[in-house]
Amino acid sequence: MRTVIALTLVLALALVSLLVGRAGLPPTEIWQGLTGDGDMPAAVIVRELRLPRTILALAIGAGLGLAGAVLQGLLRNPLAEPGIVGVSGLAALGAVIAFYSGWSQAFALALPLGGMLGAALAAILVLVLAGRAASVVTLILAGVAVNSLAGALTALALSLSPNPFALYEIMFWLMGSLSDREWRHVWLALPPMAIGWAVLATTRRGLAALTLGEASARSLGIDLGRLKLAAVLGTALAVGAGVAVAGAIGFVGLVVPHLLRPLVGHRPEALLLPSALGGALLTLAADIAVRLTGPGPELRIGVLTALIGAPFFLLMVLRRREAWR
Amino acid sequence: MRWLAGIAFALAASFAAEARPARVVSINLCTDQLAVLLAHPNQLLSVSWLARDRALSPVHDRLAGIAINHAQVEDVLPLRPDLVLAGRFAARQTQAVLARLGFRVIALDIPTSLDQALAAVESVGRALDNFPAAEALVHDLRARLAALPPLPPDPPLAAVLEPRGVTVGPGTLFDDVLRRAGYSNLAARLGLGAYGELPLEIVIKHRPAALIVTAGERPVPSLAEAALAHGALSGMRRIEVPSALTGCGGPFSVDLAERLARARS
Numbered sequence: 001m002r003t004v005i006a007l008t009l010v011l012a013l014a015l016v017s018l019l020v021g022r023a024g025l026p027p028t029e030i031w032q033g034l035t036g037d038g039d040m041p042a043a044v045i046v047r048e049l050r051l052p053r054t055i056l057a058l059a060i061g062a063g064l065g066l067a068g069a070v071l072q073g074l075l076r077n078p079l080a081e082p083g084i085v086g087v088s089g090l091a092a093l094g095a096v097i098a099f100y101s102g103w104s105q106a107f108a109l110a111l112p113l114g115g116m117l118g119a120a121l122a123a124i125l126v127l128v129l130a131g132r133a134a135s136v137v138t139l140i141l142a143g144v145a146v147n148s149l150a151g152a153l154t155a156l157a158l159s160l161s162p163n164p165f166a167l168y169e170i171m172f173w174l175m176g177s178l179s180d181r182e183w184r185h186v187w188l189a190l191p192p193m194a195i196g197w198a199v200l201a202t203t204r205r206g207l208a209a210l211t212l213g214e215a216s217a218r219s220l221g222i223d224l225g226r227l228k229l230a231a232v233l234g235t236a237l238a239v240g241a242g243v244a245v246a247g248a249i250g251f252v253g254l255v256v257p258h259l260l261r262p263l264v265g266h267r268p269e270a271l272l273l274p275s276a277l278g279g280a281l282l283t284l285a286a287d288i289a290v291r292l293t294g295p296g297p298e299l300r301i302g303v304l305t306a307l308i309g310a311p312f313f314l315l316m317v318l319r320r321r322e323a324w325r
Numbered sequence: 326m327r328w329l330a331g332i333a334f335a336l337a338a339s340f341a342a343e344a345r346p347a348r349v350v351s352i353n354l355c356t357d358q359l360a361v362l363l364a365h366p367n368q369l370l371s372v373s374w375l376a377r378d379r380a381l382s383p384v385h386d387r388l389a390g391i392a393i394n395h396a397q398v399e400d401v402l403p404l405r406p407d408l409v410l411a412g413r414f415a416a417r418q419t420q421a422v423l424a425r426l427g428f429r430v431i432a433l434d435i436p437t438s439l440d441q442a443l444a445a446v447e448s449v450g451r452a453l454d455n456f457p458a459a460e461a462l463v464h465d466l467r468a469r470l471a472a473l474p475p476l477p478p479d480p481p482l483a484a485v486l487e488p489r490g491v492t493v494g495p496g497t498l499f500d501d502v503l504r505r506a507g508y509s510n511l512a513a514r515l516g517l518g519a520y521g522e523l524p525l526e527i528v529i530k531h532r533p534a535a536l537i538v539t540a541g542e543r544p545v546p547s548l549a550e551a552a553l554a555h556g557a558l559s560g561m562r563r564i565e566v567p568s569a570l571t572g573c574g575g576p577f578s579v580d581l582a583e584r585l586a587r588a589r590s
Contacts, residue, residue, distance in 0.1 A: 023526035039560060041529045048557035049526055102545045164378075165488055165547035172548060180490075180525055182556045297490070297522055 002263075006277040010058065013284050017054045018046055020291050052183045057284040059186075059193050060178075060246055063238030065279020066272055068253020070200050073207035073268030074231050075130050078258060078316060079140055082239045083250035083309075086146025087122040091236075091243035092173040093150045093157070094118025098244070100161045112188050115244025120236035122146055127228050136320075175302030176247035178287050185245040196237025201272060203230050208269035249286075249302045251309020252279050258316065345454035346408035346429075351376075352396040352419060353412035355573035356433055358384050359449040360410055361391070362576065363459055370404050380541025383569045383577045398422045408452060435574070437519075438501040439470065439582070442574030466579045473586050476507050481534035481589065483508035483564075484523065487571075488539070488549035492523035498574045499581075506585035508535065525557055536561040537585070541568035564588045 019030055023045050033042030064082055071080040082088050098104050098114025129142050154173055158166045171177075206227035209217035214224060243249075256278040257271055264270035286304045293299040350371045351360045357376035360369050361384040371392040379385045394400035396416040401409060401423060409430045411420045424430045431452050436442040443463045450459020483503060485492050493499040494512035496519040503510050511533050512521055528536065538553045570581040 021526050022524040023530040025530070041532055044529050044557050044560060045526050048555075049529075100545055100547075105546055161545055161547075163543050163545050163547045163550075165549040166545075168489065169548050180552050180555060184556065295522070 003273065003277070006274065006281075010277055010280055010284075013281060013288070014054050014058065017057070017284055017288050018050050020288050021045065021050055022291070022294070048182065049180070052186045053178050053181050053287070054284065055186055056181050056189065056242075056246060057178050057287040058280040059190055060242035060249065061252055061279040061281070061283025062276040063193050063196060063242050063279070064249065064252040064283065065256040065275040065277070066197055066200050067235040067239050068279070069257040069268065069271045069275035070203050070207065070231050071126075071235065071253070072257055073210065073271065074203070074228065075126075075139065076210070077130075077136050077139060078261075078320075079136060079254065079313070080126070081251070081254035082119075082235060083248065083252075084147075084254060084313075085122065085126045085139065085143040086150060087119045087126070087235055087239050088243050088248035088250065089147045089150030089154075090118035090122035091115040091240040092118070092248045093154050094121075094240070095244035096154050096157050096173055100157060100163070100166055108184075108188060112192055112241040112244045115242075116192060116236045116240035118150075119240030119243065120232060122150075123232040123235045127232060131228075171300055173247045175300035175306075176243075176249035177290075177298070177300050177302075178246050179290075179298050181245060189241040189245045192237045192241040196234045196239070196241070197276065198234075199230050200234030200238060203227055203234070204269040204272060206230075207272075208267065211268060247300075247302065249283065249305055251305045251313065252282055255305075255309050255312050256282055258312070346406075346452070348404060348406045349408045349410065349453065350394065350401050350404050350406040351410040352394060352401065353410065353415050353433070354381060355412055355435075355445075355575070356410035356449065358382060358573055358577070359433075359446060359575050360453065361387050362462070363446070363450050363453050363455050365453065365455060368453060370406065371400070380543050380568050381572055383567075383580075385569075398426075401428075402426075410449065410452065436498050437496055438498060439505060439574075439578060442498055442578045443467065445574055446576065462576060466576055469579050470505065470582065473505060473582060474507065474590060476505075477589075480504075480507050480509040482511055482514070482531065483535045483537050484511040484528045484531070484533040485537045485539075486523060486528065486553055486558075487568075488547065488553060490522055490524065490549075490552065491520055492517065494519050494521050498578060499571055502578055502582045503537075503585065506582045507589050508537075508585065525552075525555060529557060529561075534562060535564050535588070537564045537566060539568040539571050540565045 019027055025042050029042040030046055033040060033046040036043060068081045072078055094114035094117045095111055098110040104111040125146060130139060151174060155170055158170050206222045209220045209222045218224060257275045260274045260278050261271060264274060286301050290299045290301050290304055347368060349360060349364060349369050351357045352373050354373055354375040357372035369391055371394045372388060374393050374395050376382045376388060377385055377393060396419050398419050407429060409423055409428050411430055411432045413432045413434045420430050420432060433445055436445050443466055446463050447459045450456045485499060492512045494517040500510050511531055512523065536558060566581060566584055570577045
């Protein structure tokens with residue numbers, strides 16, 4: 001029942017998102033644009049600009065929410081999130097290298113592959129660290145280091161580009177944007193993201209068993225190595241491919257699972273689908289909000305998610321201060 | 326230190342007032358182009374690094390024997406120029422320091438019309454003591470402008486889209502070129518300023534008869550340039566003009582006007 005309500009909400013917001021944009025078209029024209037002759041300006045605006053943007057926002061948000069929920073369940077750490085642990089940052093670096101080197105012009109798949117490689121590298125790094133019984137603090141500090149390094153290398157790569165526009169594009173990669181994305185980006189990123197969701201969904205049983213501790217999970221027949229591999233691979237696919245076409249959008253994977261956890265009785269395996277839907281909703285809502293900014297260039301979507309997410313993060317740190325001492 | 330600069334200034338000023346400048350350095354892409362066209366042999370010692378970029382500079386292949394500077398004071402000093410050409414709003418710190426050290430610096434304004442662009446040709450010609458050549462060039466350019474096809478009674482609507490989603494509005498040289506070439510500028514219709522932001526949705530909504538995009542030959546891509554090839558724009562009539570023709574005012578602005586007028590008919 002809840003899933004039906006959530007899906008209805010997602011669909012309703014998707015429809016709303018088709019109504020919002022710089023051209024300010026009335027709903028009747030939007031409807032004609034969706035259904036009528038494809039040459040009308042309204043048809044081009046709705047089909048070629050707003051629809052791919054909406055689909056990407058939903059898919060990227062779903063991946064972030066899902067990956068956040070899986071990482072938090074796996075590491076039993078409420079602060080594990082693709083942005084904070086450096087997955088998004090390294091994914092952006094991988095995509096930057098693939099794009100500005102010109103590789104993605106010769107071979108279009110190089111772009112999502114670059115993002116996925118970067119994301120996989122960060123996810124492996126996190127698991128290696130966490131594997132040695134790292135504390136919450138260690139994980140976060142490692143994330144700070146990975147993020148700083150990824151940000152610096154991204155800035156370096158863009159500074160070294162012989163293209164004078166490259167340097168202005170650092171905000172896109174660090175803060176993310178869905179502005180003027182097109183179908184090409186959907187076709188590049190959606191298939192790997194969808195595979196990523198499926199892989200992440202296979203961790204359900206493992207995450208449920210893991211709440212009892214690693215030893216009990218093993219005795220229940222859970223292959224922890226495989227579970228971790230699925231988490232890394234799924235995160236790399238779901239987050240890396242999205243970052244490659246829209247930059248790094250932070251905090252979605254932190255806020256959404258945290259808000260929804262009480263609703264599912266704190267069972268990590270029950271959190272996956274709600275987190276995916278919640279992530280899709282939050283990201284699309286944020287993207288609708290940035291479309292309303294202006295005049296002047298649109299606000300980057302990551303600015304908005306950070307404005308929501310960072311105070312949230314601080315609040316979580318304050319609440320748990322005692323436990324982490 | 327101050328007296329030394331004072332002497333240097335006096336010396337430079339006295340030379341400049343009398344003789345043809347023999348050691349000219351240009352530190353701005355736009356003065357680079359005019360200086361390359363108008364300098365006497367061996368008069369121009371150095372131009373800015375941007376003059377080499379084929380995407381920005383129509384004179385990129387005419388720089389043999391001319392050194393490259395990065396518009397830094399330390400690039401300019403060893404050349405001991407007796408004239409430094411600069412842009413009014415670029416490398417201002419460099420200009421200020423050079424002027425304080427007694428170098429003769431001439432800063433050119435950004436032309437906002439074809440007339441001003443032609444006047445810039447003349448003022449660089451005058452500064453290089455080559456006014457006759459500049460005058461002849463301007464005469465020729467005026468003749469070419471006069472030979473442009475007559476303006477249509479109902480000029481077609483054109484949208485100019487540059488990388489980063491920027492367009493050119495009233496009060497820019499490009500806008501003047503566009504009007505002389507027989508177009509009506511969407512940015513002007515929308516009431517945008519000189520360099521306004523033009524979102525793709527707005528371009529599509531107004532159905533311009535032509536979409537004018539500036540394209541540069543670059544070794545590697547950027548998102549800003551990739552966005553100009555957005556699928557949503559594919560249904561529009563597209564006129565690509567080399568970005569090297571649009572950056573600066575001068576003879577190349579007349580080339581731009583001719584290209585645009587030809588593309589219209």
